[in-house]
Amino acid sequence: xxxxxxxxxxxxxxxxxxxxxxxxxxxGLKAVSYLPGRRVPFQPLALPGAALPTTWWNPGLKFPWLxxxxxxKRFGSENVSVVPFMFGVPGIYTSNLDVxxxxxxxxxxxxxxxxxxxxxxxxxxxxxxxxxxxxxxxKHRRVMGPAFNNKLYEFVCTETNKIYCDMVExxxxxxxxxxxxxxxxxxxxxxxxxxxxxxxxxxxxxxSEPGIAPDGSMPVQEAIRIVTETHMFKIAAPKWAWxxxxxxxxxxxxxxxxxxxxxxxxxxxxxxEINDGGSLASNAFSMLVQANELESGKLRLSDEELIxxxxxxxxxxxxxxAHTLAATLGFLSLHPEFQDEIYEEIVSVIGDKxxxxxxxxxxxxxxxxxxxxxxxxxxAGHILIREAQEDTVLTIPNPVGEEGSKTIPIPKGLHVNVxxxxxxxxxxxxxxxxxxxxxRWYGVAPESEGFTAFSVGPRMCIGRKFATVESVTWLAMLLxxxxxxxxxxxxxxxxxxxxxxxxxxxxxxxxxSDVPVRxxxxxx
Ligand code: HEM
Numbered sequence: 001x002x003x004x005x006x007x008x009x010x011x012x013x014x015x016x017x018x019x020x021x022x023x024x025x026x027x028g029l030k031a032v033s034y035l036p037g038r039r040v041p042f043q044p045l046a047l048p049g050a051a052l053p054t055t056w057w058n059p060g061l062k063f064p065w066l067x068x069x070x071x072x073k074r075f076g077s078e079n080v081s082v083v084p085f086m087f088g089v090p091g092i093y094t095s096n097l098d099v100x101x102x103x104x105x106x107x108x109x110x111x112x113x114x115x116x117x118x119x120x121x122x123x124x125x126x127x128x129x130x131x132x133x134x135x136x137x138x139k140h141r142r143v144m145g146p147a148f149n150n151k152l153y154e155f156v157c158t159e160t161n162k163i164y165c166d167m168v169e170x171x172x173x174x175x176x177x178x179x180x181x182x183x184x185x186x187x188x189x190x191x192x193x194x195x196x197x198x199x200x201x202x203x204x205x206x207x208s209e210p211g212i213a214p215d216g217s218m219p220v221q222e223a224i225r226i227v228t229e230t231h232m233f234k235i236a237a238p239k240w241a242w243x244x245x246x247x248x249x250x251x252x253x254x255x256x257x258x259x260x261x262x263x264x265x266x267x268x269x270x271x272x273e274i275n276d277g278g279s280l281a282s283n284a285f286s287m288l289v290q291a292n293e294l295e296s297g298k299l300r301l302s303d304e305e306l307i308x309x310x311x312x313x314x315x316x317x318x319x320x321x322a323h324t325l326a327a328t329l330g331f332l333s334l335h336p337e338f339q340d341e342i343y344e345e346i347v348s349v350i351g352d353k354x355x356x357x358x359x360x361x362x363x364x365x366x367x368x369x370x371x372x373x374x375x376x377x378x379x380a381g382h383i384l385i386r387e388a389q390e391d392t393v394l395t396i397p398n399p400v401g402e403e404g405s406k407t408i409p410i411p412k413g414l415h416v417n418v419x420x421x422x423x424x425x426x427x428x429x430x431x432x433x434x435x436x437x438x439x440r441w442y443g444v445a446p447e448s449e450g451f452t453a454f455s456v457g458p459r460m461c462i463g464r465k466f467a468t469v470e471s472v473t474w475l476a477m478l479l480x481x482x483x484x485x486x487x488x489x490x491x492x493x494x495x496x497x498x499x500x501x502x503x504x505x506x507x508x509x510x511x512x513s514d515v516p517v518r519x520x521x522x523x524x
Contacts, residue, residue: 021085028083028090033408035092037081043088045385045417046117064093064382064421065504069434072422079396091415095422097429097452098397098405103386103416105457106137111392112416118385121235121508122315125260126308129462130316137459143301144309147287148462152199153469154358155282159198160473161355163191166207177524180487183514185326192322195470197224200313202266202283218258226255228318232507263307285310313463315508320380321467323511328374328475330502330515331436333484334494338438342366343522346480356473362446364472367479369438371471372451376424377436379453381461382510384418400428421510423452480522487516 025039042049044059054060059082064071071093072078078096094100103112110133119131129140167187173179181187190207197205205221218226227234230252233241242253270289274280280290288309292301301309332339349363350356356364388410397405410416425433429452430440444450446468454461461467486497505511 025085031090031411031414032081032092035081036075039083041086043084046088061506064419068421068425089415091417093417093419095419095426100418104384104418106459111388111390112386113389115387124234125311126304128308128312130312143291146291147284151282152284156199156466156469157358157473160195160470163194164474164477170207177521179519182516184329184517188322188325192318196314196317200284202285223255223259226252267303267306317463319509323380324375325471326515327378327512328371329484331374333486333517342479346476356476361469364476367472367475369441372441373438375453378512379420379424380509382420386416388412388414482519485518487518
């Protein structure tokens with residue numbers, strides 16, 4: 001037999017590789033029923049595609065944001081496919097709500113679930129409502145549901161008022177006429193963390209930095225802050241990385257361990273209190289334990305699941321609310337006329353000195369509209385990933401102006417991703433979607449499903465009212481006293497500020513870039 005030269009072998013292997021990639025592409029195209037779209041080397045939502053920057057050849061994580069005006073228009077459809085030929089699974093991206101409803105509404109009969117790869121990051125503290133599917137989801141929602149009630153929202157309202165007053169005092173705003181805040185997220189993240197700390201966890205957090213406890217242990221407030229800030233490391237780092245003698249890694253490890261022990265003790269304390277007939281506190285943790293004690297057998301959550309649900313409130317509710325508040329102030333800085341309308345509304349509801357209450361929360365229609373509009377333009381939960389757990393079908397409505405719909409087969413394993421940015425910028429639902437127009441929400445009931453950025457159907461965000469009560473309360477307190485303006489760099493125009501600042505950052509959630517603002521005291 002003639003000997004094969006090295007170059008022949010390399011060429012043959014290369015040929016096999018090319019053929020295998022062509023086969024992968026052809027299979028991918030078949031899986032998405034040849035829907036038009038992008039053909040790319042890597043799936044955008046998984047490694048390595050997600051880690052590489054968005055370029056002409058790699059969509060990356062940020063493409064739904066960068067292409068928000070053009071992606072669906074370019075392919076003439078609200079449903080577009082992204083098929084990788086090197087690595088990853090093919091997927092359909094939808095900006096259509098009828099299609100979204102078919103995949104995200106869940107329920108025990110749903111053909112779609114959250115893929116394991118997407119839920120993994122959420123399981124650090126135990127199974128929870130966000131990560132669960134099918135029967136497991138029903139079990140968690142049944143226990144979590146009762147904790148989200150008016151007693152909790154009243155507590156959110158009073159705590160937010162208190163946190164605002166602490167902020168003014170401790171940050172030294174009292175008596176000042178101008179306050180420059182180079183990154184408003186520094187404040188909004190702290191507000192959101194303290195509100196979740198008090199109202200979800202039930203710990204009395206304070207605006208001033210907590211010191212080290214006399215026995216040298218880390219205070220809970222500090223542990224929660226560290227755990228929140230190092231969450232991505234916890235998800236991504238291999239076990240050995242935790243042994244590295246790097247100060248912040250060791251600090252994070254200590255924070256995780258202390259918090260885990262603390263939470264276990266807290267579950268036991270709360271159970272004992274409830275079983276002894278003690279009065280029920282207003283925080284979500286206590287109400288969750290209470291609702292769970294009423295369940296029995298398979299319907300009862302384990303201690304680990306209870307803790308998983310308390311933590312998921314932190315991860316689902318902290319960054320999302322903080323970034324939306326930052327975006328709201330960013331947009332309002334560009335719209336002084338709208339701020340004046342908001343100011344009049346606030347004074348008409350609570351006067352010059354009063355504090356917002358849950359009762360008057362629905363009267364802050366314009367404050368809420370500003371928050372909802374900022375959320376529409378920066379939808380924090382920007383991508384809802386689902387995977388077909390069996391062969392099924394999707395009904396796809398025809399383009400705007402054409403009656404009817406068509407049905408396409410969806411094979412098991414295909415990803416159908418609801419592109420929330422695509423939905424919120426879809427002209428079918430919002431006219432002039434790229435414009436900040438809070439008035440589009442006037443007259444829409446606060447509980448309406450129209451605010452789709454919180455998702456739709458039974459799996460809609462359970463923390464929606466928590467987030468809006470907190471945000472409206474904080475904004476009402478702030479905007480009654482202060483006017484917000486863009487904090488410009490030397491020689492910068494307002495248009496340049498807008499282009500620099502109102503851009504997105506994207507990791508687990510979508511946020512706005514650092515927002516620099518200047519607060520000017522009203523009447524000064
Ligand atoms: C502006 C703030 C918020 C936004 C934009 C937001 C958005 C969302 C979205 C889009 C979902 C659906 C996710 C999916 O199906 O994959 C969701 C679910 C969820 N959110 Fe929020 N959220 C916010 C605040 C909160 C807060 C404050 C909490 C808790 C205190 C919270 C807790 C949850 C939970 C537990 C779920 C899972 C619900 C289920 O699957 O039944 N969220 N959120």
